[in-house]
Amino acid sequence: MYKNKKIIALIPAKEKSTRLPNKNIKLMLGKPLVAWSIESALQSNLLDDIVVSTDSKQIKEIALQYGVKVLDRPKEFCLPESHIKETLKHTAQNIKTDYILMMNPTAPIRYSVDLFIQQFDSDNYDTAASGYECKIYPWGINEIANKQEIKPYFYDDGNFYIHKSDYILDGLYWCPNANRRQAIIVPQYMNYEIDTFVDWIVVEALMKKFFNGELTDVPI
Numbered sequence: 001m002y003k004n005k006k007i008i009a010l011i012p013a014k015e016k017s018t019r020l021p022n023k024n025i026k027l028m029l030g031k032p033l034v035a036w037s038i039e040s041a042l043q044s045n046l047l048d049d050i051v052v053s054t055d056s057k058q059i060k061e062i063a064l065q066y067g068v069k070v071l072d073r074p075k076e077f078c079l080p081e082s083h084i085k086e087t088l089k090h091t092a093q094n095i096k097t098d099y100i101l102m103m104n105p106t107a108p109i110r111y112s113v114d115l116f117i118q119q120f121d122s123d124n125y126d127t128a129a130s131g132y133e134c135k136i137y138p139w140g141i142n143e144i145a146n147k148q149e150i151k152p153y154f155y156d157d158g159n160f161y162i163h164k165s166d167y168i169l170d171g172l173y174w175c176p177n178a179n180r181r182q183a184i185i186v187p188q189y190m191n192y193e194i195d196t197f198v199d200w201i202v203v204e205a206l207m208k209k210f211f212n213g214e215l216t217d218v219p220i
Contacts, residue, residue, distance in 0.1 A: 001048060002117060005098040007162075008049040009041040009113070011063075012087050013105045014078040015056035019196050024105050025058050026200075029207055033194070034059055036108035038066045044113040051095060053087050071095070085173050092168040100165055104158040106194040108203065109210055111186040116160045119184050126167060126175040128182035130159040132191045154183040158193035189215050 001007075013024040013034045020026070024034045034052070041050045052063035053071045055078045060070045071094060077086040084102075091100060101117065103110070111130055120128045133152035167176060175181050189210065192203050209215050 002046040003122070005122070006048045006096075007046060007099045007101055007117060008051055008091075008095060008097045009044070009047050010088070010091050010100050010102045011037045011041065011050070011052045011105055012073075012084060012102065013037075013052055013054045013056070013059045014073065015054065015059065016078065016080075018080050020194065020200060023194060023200070024056070025062070028108060028200075028204060029211075032059075032062050033108060034105040035062060035066070037103045037105045037110065038063065038068055040110040040113055041068070041103060042066065044117075046114045046117045047101070048097070049095070051091065053091055085168075088163065088168050088173065089171075092165045097165050100163050100168065102161040102163070104193065107158040107190070107192070108194075109190045109192065109207055111159055111190050113160075116184060116186075117162070120162055121182055124180070125182035126172075126177070126180045127161070127163045128184055129154075129156040129161045130184050130186045130190075131156040132185060132188060154185075156183075157186070157191040159186060159190055160184070187215075 017023045025032045028036060041047060050068040051071050052059065052068060053073045054060055055073045055075055063070045071091060073087060073090065077090060088100060116130060131154055134155035135147055135150040135152045189206050192206060194200050194203050
């Protein structure tokens, strides 16, 4: 337990994906995509448990091979129109914990699990997300031509989210108060999430450089 609170990692990995079929079991540098997130979670010293939520027999087998728990996700929570809130609530209903740290398998270049947990200020915030300061706006909305002068906003990157389990059960999910959301900035090369084939190409190229040690000194 960390600060007398139980924290579990939740890795949501459903069988079907619309834009990139079977992406969670597609091999990324020789391993199923979901395996990279499992391995990141296993490196933590602060997590009390690791849970893969899935409706896929193949993903379940991969998770069990790594020795982590599997929560069978109902098919009605795995539809194209399903929301991740349903999976979070299903997890909170079935596993007693103080916090749920969600790790999307589509973001395999991952920030340190323990560093993120340590940076989460649970005294002043109810939820936190990893991400970056974004200066991209729809064309025509922002009149400032010089990008350096544009005021950025925080964009969550899918790497990490942490939520109080009680708030999820109460239907609050992100937080009970919009001012109690903590934004944790992570290095830019960790901001990429895989939704399409082009995303896959970009992330695979970044992962090769990351594991060759070529990105460790790149500034945020």
